[in-house]
Amino acid sequence: MSEQNTVPEKHPYLSVIDEKADMLDALGDYLWDNAETAFEEFKSAAYMVDLLKKEGFEVEENLTGIPTAFSGRFGHGKPVIGILGEFDALSGLQQEAEAFEKKPIPGKVCGQGCGHNLFGMASVGAAISIKKYLEESKSEGTVIFFGTPAEEGGSGKSFMARDGAFDELDAAVTWHPAATTNVKTNLSLANYQVVYRFDGVPSHAGGKPEAGRSALDALELMNVGVQFLREHMTDHCRVHYAITDTGGYSPNVVQGHAEAIYLIRAPKNQEVKELYERVNKIAAGAALMTETKESHEFIKACSNTVINNVLVHVMYSRMEEIPVPVPTEEDLEFAKKLSKTGLAGMPGVDPENPLHPEVRPLAPSDQQHGSTDVGDVSWVCPTVQLNAATWAVGTAAHSWQAVSQGKRPWAHKMARYAAKIMAATAVELIKYPEVLEDAKKEHLENVAPTGYEPPIPADVKPKAISKL
Template identity: 50%
Template sequence: MITAFSVNEYLASNRNRFEEISKFIWEHPETRYQEFESARFLADELEKEGFQVERGVGGIETAFTASFGEGKPVIGFLGEFDALSGLSQKADSTVKEPLVAGGTGHGCGHNLLGTGALAAAYAAKAYFEENGIKGTVKFFGCPAEEGGSGKTFLVREGVFDGLDAAFTWHPSYVNAIMGLSSLANYQVYFRFQGIASHAANSPHLGRSALDAVELMNVGVNYLREHVIPEARMHYAITNSGGISPNVVQSESEVLYLIRAPKVAQVDEIYKRVVKIAQGAALMTETEMTIVFDKACSNYEPNRVLENLLYSKMQEAGPIQPTAEEKAFAEGIWNTLSEGEKKNFVGGMESFGYSGDGSEFEGKFLADIIAAYEPSDKIMPGSTDVSDVSWVVPTAQVTTATSAIGTPLHTWQMVTQGLSSYAHSGMLLAAQSMAEAAIHLFENEEDLAAAKAEHEKKRAKEPYVNPIPEDVKPSAVK
């Protein structure tokens, strides 16, 4: 039987290799469904390691699976590797310095996420080879978590069928179990078509599509008072109809992201938003078209797997940062606004931490494992891991890869993506997930308990994929 130390030793001895993989992905930031270099690189690495790789799964070019072993159980690790537009940034800097003006960067740490999940799969494979264990280790290359709901599309296409349990993780600035539910969402384009005209000479002949978008946004703003408090309605005007104010804009578009704790609640709010859009079209005598972009469900925690994952994280123990790491983290802390500094506990809470933050006083890097306390609270965000959690028992861990208080989707997150403490946190996540998976291969009764918990929930509330069958994955416009 392989020991916890053996997994730790394997990861430590291969640290340079995993750092290079993370570095490659960080240096090749790609947005949703455009992760061609990252997906190809990761799939190639898995093939070199002896995994059987299937590319283009679920009809998505940048999605792939990699399997080692045979038979049951099948334990999966979910890896992500997409980046965010507008967040280009030099590494290891305490100053905002874009590498490419307006370029793309890993502001959510997915270079670490994908590599950490891969490292966990490698460690589990090493255990298989040393012990002659039967079963299957499976890595899922999941594109487009950022605004694309890649996993939700993959669930719809049956890519996770046959999986017995899934583990994943996310970078943050705390070591904890991600046991909160999340917000389901719909993301939908509303396009208006009007009639162009000279805005001074013949405005009466024009029908402004931009007016329709603005009226729609005003209407939705009035709706905010009359939906459940947990709901969120975000929007971005993606086409204002041009830059000439002396032309009545003949076309315009707004993208809405509607969130709520349950898909049914999202759908109810969405239908009300559609009525507002129809009203805006009537008021402006324009034509309105709806283009459904993507959706995801709320996350369904599995407490059996979470307890297992927490025990393995405790066994591994927290990373103790060096003086140099503390100094760099302090430099990042000093770049944060006063509001971001005051809100650091709120950021930790969304990742599963429960406390007042007093144990972090005077510190700039988390050096403890937060207590695991199952909660019915809802994380004020969304993830496409949610849809995987509806079809297979799933658990998530988070580890400290950035300075305390670092908000996701910022240049500060990007610049810490190659730091030594980021990679240490990545390997702590990998060890925790690998050890949890190994435990399930050796203890079928615990896997059965996790599956029984999952099936009990599904009996009460069957799963329906929230993305309509005719909607296809699409890249950022």
């Protein structure tokens, strides 16, 4: 065993992650090869369910009624620690592995642009390692691996949280592939995803325009109204949209239908709700102006993240104890070459030094402008996440370069490192109940006075993003 894989004596249960490296790497590659988008991750979920069963976990499928959500449980009694594993992919990012140029794979429609193949792999590794600790120490405690689908565009965890999947947890531990290695202390935005539809009256655009009422005009006016709204939103709010139906491609028809998917974001759940209500007024105004009918469909939402400082410090201390992998010459050569494919222009990128796996010091909380459904779990129980540098510096998530790096030996190595940090963090909480109590106390203060109020209305059902 090389020095970089040495597991400190304090954490003997972590060695199972190296012993099962081939199986874990194969899982990561399977999820990459069979990339599937939100709520349609059937092959990926089946593979992981099978693997968890073989590893001795008690598996529950169809969790909260979502066909691709599942859990694998081991142990008994308290504490109950959840490990979150994402595995969904992104449409339009099909890409050959280890390529140095944008090279879509013919016939594929999506790719692992956010590294969720590594995400699922590492989280399974962590759960296996915690199981090993529970078996060998004969400690009381339960680990539950959660297969959480549809992080991208579906907020699977937010539906699962709304329907109680995480209620029994004392804490949740998770991670994300990245270009740096650090405990996550930044705050993500809450969001709502809503489809706005307009129905008008089609007519001959040249011969009888006065008889028509254009749904496309209504949609355009709605979008313009939202541009004017931007000046009057609070800081850090974001509104984006994709026009998904223009009413056809014949300009000589007054368009009878039009549709856009809106993503509305704000730092807090309450703020996003208020912003959504203002966007609704703009949509209604656009319909009034154009004498069309407007309707909207709530697709999904997710909460802002709640940082738990007790858990942040528990995880950071484990990162100080467990050595981060050292890249080989081959790892560096690949990353150097990839750096020259457009990453070099990104701030802080030195193509001669493209991998930065070293653990970064703890940073104060900062507002980040993306969102994650981990937010909902962080409202239900104390939750902590790390980033691990699976990618070359400058790699943007949701890029072809991220997909290209997803099966690299370096990516596997860093995913196994993430597995070790997650496992050791969870084991610390099992070993020291007083630390977990502190984390829970902080959590209660953080979510006071209301506690978790699910942002997704009770009657909204999860919907595959390919079928909106």
